Amino acid sequence: MYKQQFLVCLFSVVLLSSLAALVAAQGSRNNTSRWQTLKGDPPLVIARGGFSGMFPDSGQYAYQLAVSIGLPNVVVWCDVQLTKDGSGICFPDLRLENGSNIDDIFKNGSNAYPVNGVPMRGWFSVDFTFNDLEPVNLKQRIYSRAPNFDGTPQQILGVEDVVGLVKPPSLWLNVQHDAFFSQHNLSMRTFIISLSRRVIVNYISSPEVNFLRSIIARFRTSRTKLIFQFLAPDEVEPLTNQTYDSLLRNLTFIKTFASGILVPKYYIWPVDNSLYLQPHTSVVSDAHKAGLEVFASDFLNDDAHLPYNYSYDPVAEYLSYIDNRDFSVDGVLSDFPITPSEAIDCFSHVGKNGKEQVNLSVISFEGASGDYPGCTDRAYSKAISDGVDVLDCPVQMTNDGIAFCLGSINLRERTNVDETDFSNLATSNPDLNFDSGIYTYNLTWSQIHSTLRPAIYNPYANFSLYRNPIARNDGNFMQLSDFLDFARNASSVSGVLISIENAGYLAEKQGLGVTDAVLDALSKTGYNNQTAKNIMVKSSDSAVLRKFKSRSNYELVYLVKEDIRDITNSTISEIKKFASSVVITKESVFPLDKAFLTTQTDVVPKLQAFGLHVYVQLFRNEFVSQPWDFFSDPYVEINTHVSFMEINGVITDFPATAVKYKRNRCLGYKEVPLYMSPVLPGSLISLMAPQFLPPAEAPNPILSENDVVEPPLPAVVEKPPTTDTGNSSTAPGPAPRNGQPTIVASMILSCVAVLATLLLC
């Protein structure tokens, strides 16, 4: 009874890897570490509704993607619902309007029924025959996920359709509502038992004791495992009239009808009200002692409520369940099966000293500014303990000529200046493109140092994604010379990256010489006499780099702030005159259309053909920072840039993630598995129905020589006397400089805006 339609084997061909590596030969690998699972086997990846984080839940695409991209033994999860004629379908909700367009197709089809005693209205599967459902199309039900595949035809699948279409290595049936179907005179037991005669069912789970007991006799001697699912602790199990919480203390009872339990992940790692993890419970070891396997549910890469301890790194979360000192769960239930597959095969049991598998410079962005206020001693210490290669300092100048590290010339963007007496100093500065700023050059070092606190930068506050709130004002500002001393003493750090912006403005309008201050600090801290640390100087202003040109031992790094689609050979030749490395944006590597990758550019290979190193910015862990194609997985994003484009370095405010990436075991395999293969740009767009395509955007510009050539830096003028007349904005601005507009902030914003549009419509 296949309702087969639109059956193309898309994923192995189109979607995944340019390498098209086949997932094979994995069985031959030997395990070098022991798993603390019940039986010592590696934990399982269970794909909830397939790869439901990307495609409509329980549809053909989601299931096919999960099977092709996950571990070879990935388990496919199907929420079984029964139709009026007793057929079993895979659908995530009792109410079919939550995940399909049934409410459009059968406008009158809704009904009200009690479900576990609670009245509910909706389009229930019990009111439709299997054939009735034929015209119904699946759609995305989580509003923060891409709705662009809703027009791609995908029917509701029968359980056997799923088995026939995707040939899952292992099948897990979840029966959430046996009691409801019984009230409608439909027998889940009959369906499951009859199905199990035709297909291999590996796991059957249910939160209802009565249902599991009703089938245990049939499966006692089979390989099918029965799993008891725990709902929220205060919910009541219908048969025993006990809360799930109290059943958790009665594991010997559960063992009488189940061989494992499925618990929401917070049963194992509880979270406090401020979204920080508490110590883990003893659920896993208790259950293991009782001989029960433990599966944990509710893993999502696009979880806006991920505990802060994980720094928005989904792999870090999985590892805390499978690779901690005390236990490993026996499986994880995920909407994004690629990520637990990597976590298990590539990242588990890899120590901090694991072998580096790729040659990639990890360059911090304001230190580990994803975890602590940027450019503070805390952020730098964290970056060092994370294993960063290059520590960065964006240099700003104080009114009294002190060079120090801060992510913005505008104190409002990185400090709590608005909460201090200096808040009334806000002015507009068209030269620097700020409507209302309080500038570092306007305060003295002692004012900044003793009055202001650093403030963590929250680029995705609009999405309510905040960074480590308890540390939001932690740490101390650092002068450039302190930073240099600090970096020199960190033996694992191979270099420092000093960023210089606004040098012309500061020289001409504020009488402050940044380049001289930098040279001075480097010399005073002994950097000119050493060879242990690479000294990198970065600027988007070629005139700044030319000033350092005579220092042959410095690596001069040219920043191309703009997203570009190409670069001419003559432009590259020009860049070669003053730089040996280039920083470009991610979108200059993989252009985007509404956060979907459209293609790849030749910018990286072209620059490298001229002997330039290419570093790419900005890699972040928050899922909203990543194009959809990377599956909300920061490792897939980094890996695609590294394995596909062979970039030389990443600039990131989460260095721990990039460092962990470098040590991942899978890159060393003879055949790299698909879950550690780059994605193919443009493949997702190719799966969209025409009316669901993102509107094409104007192409990015080509970087030309004109954009790169700058007049020499102006001389540092004598410092204007500090008077209180406040009429500085009437002075003529500096001569217009060529080239790149200051668009870093707006670039990030427009990326956010794109995602916001998608999230909201």
Ligand SMILES: *[C@@H]1O[C@H](CO)[C@@H](O)[C@H](O)[C@H]1NC(C)=O
């Ligand atoms: C496991 O792999 C290691 C390294 O690849 C190899 O040296 C060792 O002999 C293997 N052990 C077994 C039992 O195959």
Ligand SMILES: *[C@@H]1O[C@H](CO)[C@@H](O)[C@H](O)[C@H]1NC(C)=O
């Ligand atoms: C693989 O893991 C199993 C279970 O922990 C263990 O019994 C076996 O000895 C391991 N094999 C190797 C080669 O380490």
Ligand SMILES: *[C@@H]1O[C@H](CO)[C@@H](O)[C@H](O)[C@H]1NC(C)=O
């Ligand atoms: C659909 O299901 C999701 C996930 O369970 C839930 O968050 C959402 O509220 C449901 N929507 C409706 C309309 O029932």
Ligand SMILES: *[C@@H]1O[C@H](CO)[C@@H](O)[C@H](O)[C@H]1NC(C)=O
């Ligand atoms: C829906 O119900 C209305 C009135 O109850 C009826 O006129 C209409 O034909 C029905 N539509 C469908 C599609 O059954």
Ligand SMILES: *[C@@H]1O[C@H](CO)[C@@H](O)[C@H](O)[C@H]1NC(C)=O
């Ligand atoms: C179920 O069957 C019983 C007995 O045959 C009948 O009384 C009841 O109305 C049926 N319920 C439903 C929802 O069809």
Ligand SMILES: *[C@@H]1O[C@H](CO)[C@@H](O)[C@H](O)[C@H]1NC(C)=O
């Ligand atoms: C365990 O649960 C069963 C079923 O509800 C109950 O009969 C039994 O008394 C419970 N045992 C304990 C120790 O709570």
Ligand SMILES: *[C@@H]1O[C@H](CO)[C@@H](O)[C@H](O)[C@H]1NC(C)=O
């Ligand atoms: C279930 O337990 C609650 C209190 O624990 C009790 O009030 C209620 O009557 C019980 N219900 C049934 C059906 O036994």
Ligand SMILES: *[C@@H]1O[C@H](CO)[C@@H](O)[C@H](O)[C@H]1NC(C)=O
């Ligand atoms: C999570 O982070 C908080 C705050 O830093 C810390 O107090 C807590 O111990 C951490 N939890 C775990 C399990 O590490």
Ligand SMILES: *[C@@H]1O[C@H](CO)[C@@H](O)[C@H](O)[C@H]1NC(C)=O
């Ligand atoms: C790594 O790449 C850098 C350039 O980015 C190069 O200088 C270095 O030699 C490479 N090291 C290895 C081991 O390939």
Ligand SMILES: *[C@@H]1O[C@H](CO)[C@@H](O)[C@H](O)[C@H]1NC(C)=O
């Ligand atoms: C800071 O700016 C304000 C307003 O523009 C001005 O009045 C004040 O003199 C400046 N302070 C210094 C130290 O430059």
Ligand SMILES: *[C@@H]1O[C@H](CO)[C@@H](O)[C@H](O)[C@H]1NC(C)=O
């Ligand atoms: C660096 O070397 C120069 C001479 O090459 C020497 O005069 C100076 O003292 C050295 N500075 C430090 C900090 O070692």
Ligand SMILES: *[C@@H]1O[C@H](CO)[C@@H](O)[C@H](O)[C@H]1NC(C)=O
């Ligand atoms: C640009 O330079 C590359 C590498 O040197 C060369 O292969 C290519 O032909 C050049 N393109 C043009 C248009 O000159």
